[in-house]
Amino acid sequence: MSFVKRRTEVVKAPSFEQDPRKCAATGCPFRGTAEWGGSRYMCLCHQGKEPDTWPAITEKCHEFSWLGDFIADVMKQSGTWTRGRHWSEFAVEFWSGIDDHCIPNDWERLRAPDYVIRMMDELRWRCGLTKLRPKPREMPHYSKVKGNVVQLSGITA
Ligand SMILES: [Zn+2]
Numbered sequence: 001m002s003f004v005k006r007r008t009e010v011v012k013a014p015s016f017e018q019d020p021r022k023c024a025a026t027g028c029p030f031r032g033t034a035e036w037g038g039s040r041y042m043c044l045c046h047q048g049k050e051p052d053t054w055p056a057i058t059e060k061c062h063e064f065s066w067l068g069d070f071i072a073d074v075m076k077q078s079g080t081w082t083r084g085r086h087w088s089e090f091a092v093e094f095w096s097g098i099d100d101h102c103i104p105n106d107w108e109r110l111r112a113p114d115y116v117i118r119m120m121d122e123l124r125w126r127c128g129l130t131k132l133r134p135k136p137r138e139m140p141h142y143s144k145v146k147g148n149v150v151q152l153s154g155i156t157a
Helices: 003-008 051-063 065-077 087-095 106-110 112-126
Strands: 141-146 149-153
Touching: 051 065, 065 087, 065 112, 087 112, 106 112
Parallel strands: none
Antiparallel strands: 141 149
16 A cells, blocks of 8 residues: 555544444434444343333433532542542532432442432433432441351342
């Protein structure tokens, strides 16, 4: 290939649908994280759903894409101090006066992954994909020891 030819080649940027990081459902704003055959991945809202339901789910994903952005921000900030503040301060500020149910409780402030999972469940609930709104995570109670296995109780999902 000559230098001249290379300069004139048009490099096509991947389209929205071709971006392999995106959910396989057409137009979905979220990143695909669950394998869906081949090399494509589905987001947490589309995974396991029948293809004929995807367009309606995609609409909901766009409606609540701000919550997806919030979850991504919490994931980026969790476990660290960002600009001098703990990630949970960002989450408290984000939800205060909007929806106190989504403010991280004392346990979740210590366990960012628990809070992230609850917010992912919250997203699925807001998209109409689950019936029960997720409750704040609580510290498990180690109440029984059976053999060499500790039974946990008090875990809310
Ligand atoms: Zn999706």
